[in-house]
Amino acid sequence: MTAPQPQTKASRAEPALEVERLCLHAGGATLVDEASLELRPGEFAALLGPNGAGKTSLLRGVLGLVPTASGRVLLRGRPLRSFSPMERARELAYLPQSRPLAWPSPVRDVVSLGRYAWGCAPARPGVEDVRAVDSALAACDLLALAQRPTDSLSGGELARVHCARAFATRAPMLLADEPVASLDPRHSLRIMELIRGHVGDGAGALVVLHEVALAARFADRLIWMRGGRIVADGPPAETLTAERIAEIYQVRAEVAGARVEMQAPL
Amino acid sequence: MSTRGLLIPALLLASALAIFAALLLGSTPMAPGRVLAALLGAAEAAERTVVWQVRLPRALAAYIVGMALGASGAALQGLLRNPLADPGVLGVSASASLGATFTLYYGFIAFSPWLLPAAAVAGAMLATILIAAAAIRTASVVTLILVGVGLSSFAGAMMSLLMNLAPNPFSLSDMINWMLGSVANRSFPDIAFSVPFIAAGMAVLYAARRGLWALTLGEEAAAGVGLDLRRQRLLIVAGAGLATGGAVAMAGAIGFIGIVAPHIVRPLVRHDPGRALLPAALLAGLILVLADIGVRLLPTDNELKLGVVAAIIGAPAFVWIAMRRRSLGMERS
Numbered sequence: 001m002t003a004p005q006p007q008t009k010a011s012r013a014e015p016a017l018e019v020e021r022l023c024l025h026a027g028g029a030t031l032v033d034e035a036s037l038e039l040r041p042g043e044f045a046a047l048l049g050p051n052g053a054g055k056t057s058l059l060r061g062v063l064g065l066v067p068t069a070s071g072r073v074l075l076r077g078r079p080l081r082s083f084s085p086m087e088r089a090r091e092l093a094y095l096p097q098s099r100p101l102a103w104p105s106p107v108r109d110v111v112s113l114g115r116y117a118w119g120c121a122p123a124r125p126g127v128e129d130v131r132a133v134d135s136a137l138a139a140c141d142l143l144a145l146a147q148r149p150t151d152s153l154s155g156g157e158l159a160r161v162h163c164a165r166a167f168a169t170r171a172p173m174l175l176a177d178e179p180v181a182s183l184d185p186r187h188s189l190r191i192m193e194l195i196r197g198h199v200g201d202g203a204g205a206l207v208v209l210h211e212v213a214l215a216a217r218f219a220d221r222l223i224w225m226r227g228g229r230i231v232a233d234g235p236p237a238e239t240l241t242a243e244r245i246a247e248i249y250q251v252r253a254e255v256a257g258a259r260v261e262m263q264a265p266l
Numbered sequence: 267m268s269t270r271g272l273l274i275p276a277l278l279l280a281s282a283l284a285i286f287a288a289l290l291l292g293s294t295p296m297a298p299g300r301v302l303a304a305l306l307g308a309a310e311a312a313e314r315t316v317v318w319q320v321r322l323p324r325a326l327a328a329y330i331v332g333m334a335l336g337a338s339g340a341a342l343q344g345l346l347r348n349p350l351a352d353p354g355v356l357g358v359s360a361s362a363s364l365g366a367t368f369t370l371y372y373g374f375i376a377f378s379p380w381l382l383p384a385a386a387v388a389g390a391m392l393a394t395i396l397i398a399a400a401a402i403r404t405a406s407v408v409t410l411i412l413v414g415v416g417l418s419s420f421a422g423a424m425m426s427l428l429m430n431l432a433p434n435p436f437s438l439s440d441m442i443n444w445m446l447g448s449v450a451n452r453s454f455p456d457i458a459f460s461v462p463f464i465a466a467g468m469a470v471l472y473a474a475r476r477g478l479w480a481l482t483l484g485e486e487a488a489a490g491v492g493l494d495l496r497r498q499r500l501l502i503v504a505g506a507g508l509a510t511g512g513a514v515a516m517a518g519a520i521g522f523i524g525i526v527a528p529h530i531v532r533p534l535v536r537h538d539p540g541r542a543l544l545p546a547a548l549l550a551g552l553i554l555v556l557a558d559i560g561v562r563l564l565p566t567d568n569e570l571k572l573g574v575v576a577a578i579i580g581a582p583a584f585v586w587i588a589m590r591r592r593s594l595g596m597e598r599s
Contacts (some may be wrong), residue, residue: 065489089492096486102347103482103537116480117492122538123270151538165483168490 013040014077015171016064016204017092020076022071024061024228031057034229039204040059044196047208048214049225050249055208056097058225059175062206063094072081073171087118093166095176097208099158104151107161111136114168133204140194156187163194174198174205180214192218216258217241224248267467273534277548281329284555288325289317292561319453325384327452327516328558328572332523334464334513335359336550337543339524340504340531341471344478344539345502346401346410349529351511356410357417358393362514363444364421364428365389371432383460387511393417394503394510402499418499447520447573449558460516466507468547474501475540482538520573522580523550524563529587553579 015038022033028204032054038046039266047055060066062073064080074079075091083091093114101110112120112133120129126195138141140160145153159179166174176195180188188211199205206223209215215222216236224232224239226248232239244251248266254261289301292329296304296313302322304317335353342351342358342536353359365385374381402415429441480488489495513520527550528542535541543575557575564570 063490065486084491085489086496090399090492092490094487094490096484096490099482099487100347100484101482102484103539105482105537108537109538110482113480113483113491116476121476122479122536123541165491 013042015040016094017206018074018075018077019058020054020072020074022058022061022067022073024057024066025069026057026066030228033060034038035228036071036228037206037230041202041204042199043204043221044199044219045204045206045221045223046219047170047206047223047225048210048212048215048248053248055162055224056177056227057228059091059094059206059208060175061177062175063092064088066155085129086117086119087175091171092173092175093169093171095162095174095179097164097177097181099162100151103161104149106147106149107153108137108144108146109256110150110161111142111164111168115121117169132170133169136164137196138163139167141175156183156190159183159191160194163191167194167198172203174203174207176205178205178208178210180209180211188214211241211256212245212262213260216260269356270534270536271295273531273545274548276488277552281548281552281555284552284559285322285325285329287323288328288555288559292321304347323452323454323457324449324558325555326448327457328554329597330447330457330461330464331447331517331520332527332554333547334468334509335520335524336527337342337468337471337547338510338513339550340528340539340546341474341478341502341506342397342524343528344481344542345499346396347408347484348485349483349532349591350411350525352522352524352584353390353513354519354524356393356397356414357421358390358397358414358506358510359514359519359521360418360421360425361393362386362390362424362443362511363519364517365511367425367441368428371429371434373434375385375450379455379459383463383512383515386515387463387508389421390514391507392502393421394507397440399595400501402418405488442571443507444518445514446571447514447518447571447576448570448571449517449554450572452516457514460512463512463515467510467512470501470505470508471543474498474505475543476479477501478540479538480545489597518573520554520576522584523554525587526550526580526583527553529583555564 013186019035019037021034021036035058049055061068069184069210070075075083112122112125115129115132118129121125137146137199142160142164150158180191183191192214195205195207199228203266219235222236222239223230224244232244240255242253242255245251252263252264252266290296300309300313301317304313307314339352343349357531365388369381369385396557397410397413398409477493480491480493485495519540528546531549535545558572561570561572561575569584
């Protein structure tokens with residue numbers, strides 16, 4: 001937590017998201033323990049840690065989807081509690097880990113759901129809604145699939161649809177939980193590039209990842225979690241070491257710059 | 267775009283035609299001209315009575331009950347994200363019947379005629395709350411339907427127990443009326459006592475339609491895009507409870523119609539459960555009016571119950587949808 005601030009162009013901007021000593025309990029267990037972090041516009045932070053480290057819980061706590069035991073979350077300097085669900089959704093786009101689609105809705109309608117917080121009605125989207133959805137579809141290379149039912153898409157295409165949905169909100173912050181889970185390397189890279197592009201357009205992104213190499217390649221900052229605590233937070237060059245991977249994942253690894261080779265469990 | 271734009275007008279037109287047909291047909295068929303004259307109060311007294319006192323209230327009762335059940339089904343399907351949800355299958359209708367029969371056969375109805383629909387609504391809402399609470403704990407559709415089967419069986423058993431112990435006389439046919447559903451011999455006052463509940467329920471559901479759209483993404487992502495999940499659940503529980511309770515108070519428990527109508531409508535509204543609400547309600551009303559015409563025209567000694575016809579159409583559809591779902595692997599994780 002005392003790690004130096006990242007040396008990117010983003011560090012000059014005011015933080016859009018501040019998390020202060022957030023604690024989260026469930027059923028007597030501590031899921032998140034005094035987690036603090038800041039996220040600025042134009043900054044790509046990867047949240048890394050083993051299964052059960054509290055990454056998803058931290059995201060859900062930041063969104064206010066679960067009751068927090070203590071600590072606070074500020075959005076643009078305002079306490080999260082003072083935001084209505086719609087107001088919050090306009091600031092924070094969220095891509096959860098499980099993304100079940102209940103109905104075979106057309107791609108365009110699913111992406112339009114990103115405009116829900118702006119009052120978009122499915123039958124009569126506003127001018128601004130149409131513009132945001134069109135550009136999100138274009139950014140994610142989905143224009144040709146816009147009218148396809150989502151149950152006819154491949155996993156990679158579906159992942160792009162969910163990304164486009166999150167982008168269409170045009171929220172200053174994106175929280176994504178394992179957006180590349182179960183994708184092949186090509187689609188993983190594609191999704192990471194899309195998120196990178198979104199950050200390039202000025203958004204901040206906090207992305208849970210399991211692929212350390214992918215995180216080191218795309219993110220400005222790596223936030224390392226273990227046992228509900230944030231144990232390190234800083235640019236890949238400073239925080240990505242073999243010792244850290246041993247500490248976090250209990251895995252022996254060889255690290256050379258942004259290249260990581262996982263070798264054996266410890 | 268054009269097919270969707272035409273959907274509501276087409277359903278309204280078909281509904282008007284079906285209700286008009288219900289006025290024409292019956293034990294003494296009447297020519298359209300005479301029905302129109304009777305509607306406008308110009309025909310002879312006997313024909314005015316047949317149209318105004320017998321056929322019109324019956325047809326309207328079938329239509330309104332269908333609308334309530336169609337809207338409730340579409341809304342519950344949106345909330346539970348499952349095409350098999352329906353007030354009948356989930357035990358909501360049976361619980362409403364239990365509430366209604368309790369007030370009726372224990373004489374509480376003497377205090378106020380509003381007690382009957384109010385008790386039906388209370389029964390329906392209790393069941394809907396149970397289902398919604400179970401839905402928070404489990405993602406399994408099978409579990410929810412089993413909870414519904416349990417509720418239905420329990421409500422049926424309680425109903426027969428209550429009726430056996432009831433101080434007021436009753437007949438087996440009363441019970442069959444409540445359990446299978448019928449709109450025979452309904453009068454305008456019967457309708458008037460149920461309509462406020464149904465209208466309120468449908469208005470609540472309609473107000474929650476955008477939230478149903480958001481639930482397409484699943485609860486977690488729906489909350490992420492700004493849906494207030496607690497409020498949404500409350501609205502659907504209250505709306506479906508009011509509408510189903512009102513419908514049951516008027517016609518007893520009519521099943522499956524809440525599955526069939528939304529299922530037909532859904533592909534025409536881009537699978538948005540919110541946009542399916544209104545057309546599903548209109549289509550369900552239309553189907554029940556047509557089914558009731560069938561009930562009246564069938565040359566059986568004892569008139570067939572409307573609920574029986576609804577189940578004959580609806581139950582196979584339920585089974586078909588259930589089997590198709592499994593084979594497509596659409597079961598949600």
